[in-house]
Amino acid sequence: MSAASAAEAVLDGAAGIRQWQEDLYRDLHANPELGHQETRTAGIVAQELRSLGFDVHEHVGTTGVVGVLTNGDGPVVLARADMDALPVAEATGLPYASTVRAVGTDGKEVPVMHACGHDVHVACLLGAARLMAGARSSWSGTFVALFQPAEELAEGASRMVDGGLAQLVPKPDAVLGQHVLTYPAGTVGTHAGPFLSLGQSMRVTVHGQGSHGSMPHLSVDPAVLAAMIVVRLQTVVSREINPDEFAVLTVGRIAVGTKSNIIGDHAVLELNLRAYSEETHKKMVSAIERIVRAECAASGSPKEPEFETYDNYPLTDNDPDVTARVAAAFRSHFGDAATAVGRQTASEDFSIVPRALGAPYTYWALGGTDPELYRSAAERGALATEVPGNHSPRFAPVIQPTLQTGTAAVVVAALAWLAA
Numbered sequence: 001m002s003a004a005s006a007a008e009a010v011l012d013g014a015a016g017i018r019q020w021q022e023d024l025y026r027d028l029h030a031n032p033e034l035g036h037q038e039t040r041t042a043g044i045v046a047q048e049l050r051s052l053g054f055d056v057h058e059h060v061g062t063t064g065v066v067g068v069l070t071n072g073d074g075p076v077v078l079a080r081a082d083m084d085a086l087p088v089a090e091a092t093g094l095p096y097a098s099t100v101r102a103v104g105t106d107g108k109e110v111p112v113m114h115a116c117g118h119d120v121h122v123a124c125l126l127g128a129a130r131l132m133a134g135a136r137s138s139w140s141g142t143f144v145a146l147f148q149p150a151e152e153l154a155e156g157a158s159r160m161v162d163g164g165l166a167q168l169v170p171k172p173d174a175v176l177g178q179h180v181l182t183y184p185a186g187t188v189g190t191h192a193g194p195f196l197s198l199g200q201s202m203r204v205t206v207h208g209q210g211s212h213g214s215m216p217h218l219s220v221d222p223a224v225l226a227a228m229i230v231v232r233l234q235t236v237v238s239r240e241i242n243p244d245e246f247a248v249l250t251v252g253r254i255a256v257g258t259k260s261n262i263i264g265d266h267a268v269l270e271l272n273l274r275a276y277s278e279e280t281h282k283k284m285v286s287a288i289e290r291i292v293r294a295e296c297a298a299s300g301s302p303k304e305p306e307f308e309t310y311d312n313y314p315l316t317d318n319d320p321d322v323t324a325r326v327a328a329a330f331r332s333h334f335g336d337a338a339t340a341v342g343r344q345t346a347s348e349d350f351s352i353v354p355r356a357l358g359a360p361y362t363y364w365a366l367g368g369t370d371p372e373l374y375r376s377a378a379e380r381g382a383l384a385t386e387v388p389g390n391h392s393p394r395f396a397p398v399i400q401p402t403l404q405t406g407t408a409a410v411v412v413a414a415l416a417w418l419a420a
C-alpha cells in the first residue's frame with residue numbers, strides 16, 4: 001500500500017472520532033494546568049492510550065506520558081505534544097473558556113489558560129493515536145505518542161530525558177512535532193533548516209557601593225552603571241552581528257534600589273536572547289560579557305559581575321530529509337493547503353527529545369485562525385491587531401478545521417514512514 005492510500009485508509013476513521021475529539025478539546029481547554037502540574041491532562045491521556053492498546057509509561061520526568069504502539073516490523077516514528085498552559089486570564093468569551101486558578105512558580109495564585117494552544121496539540125495527537133490504533137492493517141512499525149509537560153518553562157522535555165525516556169522507547173527513525181499558530185485553519189506549513197529560534201534568558205548582577213542619596217561621591221551608583229549597560233547592549237545586534245543574521249537582544253527587566261534617597265549597592269538586569277544559529281548566540285554572549293565587565297570597570301565597580309542563564313531553549317533546526325518527506329506527504333494529502341512557512345522568532349524545547357534519542361526531526365506550523373477572518377484581516381494589513389496571537393488572553397483557535405487538520409497531519413506524516 002502506498003503512503004497516500006495508507007493515510008486515506010487510516011483517516012477513514014476521522015469522522016467517527018470527531019465528536020469525541022471536539023468534546024475532549026473543550027474539556028482540556030476549560031481545565032488548563034500549569035507546567036509540571038498537568039496531572040489531570042496526563043491522566044486522561046494515559047487512560048485513553050491504555051484503552052487503545054499502547055504500552056503506557058506515566059510520570060516520565062514529572063507528569064510526562066509516553067505511549068508505544070508496536071504493530072509488527074518496520075520503522076519507528078515518535079510524535080510529540082506539549083500539555084501545559086500559561087498564567088493568563090482568559091478573555092476569549094468562549095462558552096468553554098477557562099476560569100481555573102492555580103499556584104504558579106512564584107507561589108502566588110494565578111489565572112490559568114491554554115493561551116498557547118497546547119490543548120490543540122494534545123487533542124490532535126490523541127486523535128491520531130486513536131486512528132492509528134483503529135487501522136493497524138494499514139501500517140507496520142512502531143508509533144510512539146509522547147506527551148510532555150512544562151514546555152512553557154523550558155523544562156518538560158529535558159525532565160523527560162533525565163527521567164529515562166531513552167530506556168522507554170525504541171530509537172525513532174523520525175520525530176514529529178507541531179504547533180498551532182496564527183495561519184489559516186486547514187493549512188499546515190513546513191520549513192527545512194532552522195525554524196524556531198534558539199532562546200535564552202540571562203540574569204546579570206552588577207555591584208556598586210551603596211550610599212545616601214545626598215552623597216553620590218561616596219557611592220558607586222549601580223543605577224547609572226545599569227543604565228550604561230542597557231544603552232551599550234543596543235550595539236550588540238546593531239554593530240556586531242552580521243546584518244544578514246537574525247538576532248534579538250532585549251533587556252526585559254532592570255531592578256535597582258529601594259527608595260529615592262538611597263543609592264543601592266547592586267543592580268540586576270534580565271536579558272532575553274534569540275538567534276537562528278549557535279555561532280550567533282555564542283557571539284552575543286561573549287559581547288554581553290565583555291560589555292558588562294567593561295562598564296563595571298568604567299564605573300569602578302568593587303566586585304566582578306555575575307552571569308546566570310535560564311529558560312534555555314535550543315535551536316529547532318528541522319532535518320532537511322525528514323522535512324522533505326513530510327512536506328511531500330502533506331502536499332499529496334492536503335494539496336494547496338500544504339504550504340512552506342518562514343522562520344518563527346519563538347522558541348521551543350521540542351528538539352531536546354530527538355537530540356537525546358539521536359533521531360532526526362521536523363516540526364511544522366498548524367493553522368488555527370478562522371480562514372475568513374485571516375483573509376480579511378490580511379487584506380487590510382490588520383493581522384497583528386485583529387488576530388490574537390499565541391499567549392494573548394484572546395487566543396482562540398477555531399475548533400474546526402484545526403483539530404481535523406492537526407490530526408490528519410500527524411497521521412499523514414507518520415505514515416510517510418509506517419505505511420505498510
Ligand SMILES: [Zn+2]
Nearest residue numbers: 116152390391
Ligand atoms: Zn507558548
Ligand SMILES: [Zn+2]
Nearest residue numbers: 116118151179
Ligand atoms: Zn506553545
